[in-house]
Amino acid sequence: MKRRFAVAGFSLAVVLGCGTLPAAATDSAPAANTAVAAPDVDVTKVRAHLSELSAIAGRNGGNRRSTTQGYRDSVAYVKGKLQAAGYTVTEQPCTSGCTSGAGPNLIAEWPKGDAGNVYMFGAHLDGVSAGPGMNDNGSGSAALLENALTLAQQNPAMRNRVRFAWWTDEEQGLNGSDFYVRSLSSTERARIKAYYNFDMIASTNGGYFINHITSSAAAPMKAYWDSLGLQPEENTEGAGRSDDYSFEQYSIPTSGYAMGASARKTSAQAAKWGGTASRAYDPCYHSSCDTLTNINTTGLDRASDGIAYTIWQRAVDSGTGGDCDTAGAVVNGGFESGTSPWTGTTGAIGAHSGQSAHSGSRFAWLGGNGTTSTESLSQTVTVPAGCSTASLTYWLHIDTDESGSTAYDKFTVKAGGTTLATLSNANAGSGYVQRSVDLSAYAGQTVTLTFTAGEDRSLQTGFLLDDVTLQNG
Known part of the structure; x- marks a missing residue:
């Protein structure tokens, strides 16, 4: 490299019908997003x-x-x-x-x-x-x-x-x-x-x-x-x-x-x-x-x-009969590189104390305020036309002080104006759970994906989001 002295956390990945990238650490190549x-x-x-x-x-x-x-x-x-x-x-x-x-x-x-x-x-x-x-x-x-x-x-x-x-x-x-x-x-x-x-x-x-x-x-x-x-x-x-x-x-x-x-x-x-x-x-x-x-x-x-x-x-040809290159569809999918290009409540992204990421050090913590509030994160993503199936998968940890099965605090996933999933305090558990929504209908389209947490007047529910990926649906 030449010496040069003067030179003019929310993790989302979209999964398409082209294979997946493994979560486990290994020095051999992960399975590619191609066949x-x-x-x-x-x-x-x-x-x-x-x-x-x-x-x-x-x-x-x-x-x-x-x-x-x-x-x-x-x-x-x-x-x-x-x-x-x-x-x-x-x-x-x-x-x-x-x-x-x-x-x-x-x-x-x-x-x-x-x-x-x-x-x-x-x-x-x-x-x-x-x-x-x-x-x-x-x-x-x-x-x-x-x-x-x-x-x-x-x-x-x-x-x-x-x-x-x-x-x-x-x-x-x-x-x-x-x-x-x-x-x-x-x-x-x-x-x-x-x-x-x-x-x-x-x-x-x-x-x-x-x-x-x-x-x-x-x-x-x-x-x-x-x-x-x-x-x-x-x-x-x-x-x-x-x-x-x-x-x-x-x-x-x-x-x-x-x-x-x-x-x-x-x-x-x-x-x-x-x-x-x-x-x-x-x-x-x-x-x-x-x-x-x-x-x-x-x-x-x-x-x-x-x-x-x-x-x-x-x-390399994916073998699917079309271009199914998902790399770059979602940018900064692991929240490890700041907040760009996410919009909305970008302060929700970080290495927060009191909770942990699913992987890495940063994640998105939506909600958890214990007061009436709405927080959201969005990114515009193009789903490649050549993918026969597409599903958005993500890891979500729901932590709540609520009790019972009544849905007081809610978490939604939207593509454009369409709600694809709704979860609540009633779905709370002790750790992260991988979830997915079907994006096959959006192949060849550019769509804004939005994750929203809404809380009622008391008793917090935090929705911790991490490691979203685009995989075979």
């Missing part, structure tokens, strides 16, 4: 690519800087692997804006799927002159390469097009990716529906960070790491400092994974993720010690599998 599940990328193969990049640096003065033979040999290694797997690979010389003598960008596109809908995945292949650059950015380059090879080996039916890129001259100013995007026509840029960047995804004291974590582009990346219970955070340190910024400059949606560079881990992050507080995420950032011993294999594995999950979500 064809994403593969578990073999991290030993990713590390094998890293070993080759390390050996290349060792034969070329100890580094892989963009202007050196070490970089050009890195390009040759990645290109050879891709060509052997059946890719047509293009070396794009950077003829303007790059450091004099910088090697080329490397572009590989899987030749299946709708060429008008391109999802692009990239990592910078160059390093700094101080060392071999194994975390920065051998980690992203190697994970991307093994994902490309896995896609070729699996050879699934494709809905959309996938394009991979390994960038030159990132460390000198994001120059390779900037040249690439500038070289595209406006029509070609419009075909790129999202760009995903992977820079430093194996930091030894790292955290789990996602670029633009609440965006639609980030949804599958976050969904995967959420399924592992990682509670990822926004990549604030990396904002404007890696190749995704080149795409942002042309209003192309972006996201990506990172585990951190020279910024220091907080005590809260150390408690959540392990590691050492007040120490850099990567103590070997831009240093000679960024070698093969400077790799967090667990983080590398989780990022590699999350890349595969995102590729399968965005581009």
Whole structure:
């Protein structure tokens, strides 16, 4: 990652007829929201690519800087692997804006799927002159390469097009990716529906960070790491400092994974993720010690599998006869990323004391006031037309001081103006219960989903909402 100093809780997920994401934490890929599940990328193969990049640096003065033979040999290694797997690979010389003598960008596109809908995945292949650059950015380059090879080996039916890129001259100013995007026509840029960047995804004291974590582009990346219970955070340190910024400059949606560079881990992050507080995420950032011993294999594995999950979500045919890509249908579904884009009583979202979330640390606490009151949360969601069934599932804990079976305090779920479910204090229990409503009738439509709690004059009933998902109905 390049140094850059100046750069211009309510959880809802909608479940469609395309499979589900499991709640249990695991380092293997969760079942995708498509009929064809994403593969578990073999991290030993990713590390094998890293070993080759390390050996290349060792034969070329100890580094892989963009202007050196070490970089050009890195390009040759990645290109050879891709060509052997059946890719047509293009070396794009950077003829303007790059450091004099910088090697080329490397572009590989899987030749299946709708060429008008391109999802692009990239990592910078160059390093700094101080060392071999194994975390920065051998980690992203190697994970991307093994994902490309896995896609070729699996050879699934494709809905959309996938394009991979390994960038030159990132460390000198994001120059390779900037040249690439500038070289595209406006029509070609419009075909790129999202760009995903992977820079430093194996930091030894790292955290789990996602670029633009609440965006639609980030949804599958976050969904995967959420399924592992990682509670990822926004990549604030990396904002404007890696190749995704080149795409942002042309209003192309972006996201990506990172585990951190020279910024220091907080005590809260150390408690959540392990590691050492007040120490850099990567103590070997831009240093000679960024070698093969400077790799967090667990983080590398989780990022590699999350890349595969995102590729399968965005581009692989669901097998349902239509587009059933639910990723991003509901944004900030776990309330872990603030309140946006929820509207209504957004103060209900938080890590409230006295009650607990179903998962993570945040949830939506509607009601619980013990006075006459109405509180609600809403979000507008598009239900994909290609899903044969759609059901909104959610976890609800009803806590009440009322007694008996009379419904004094009520909780409703609405789609537009239609009430799909009504619950009350009479449904109270000791913990969270998973519930669902049928949204099949809304396939192909954009609808506002609203959750409302209404209390009468006394005796509180709290409706605690968390982990809503879109699944097979």
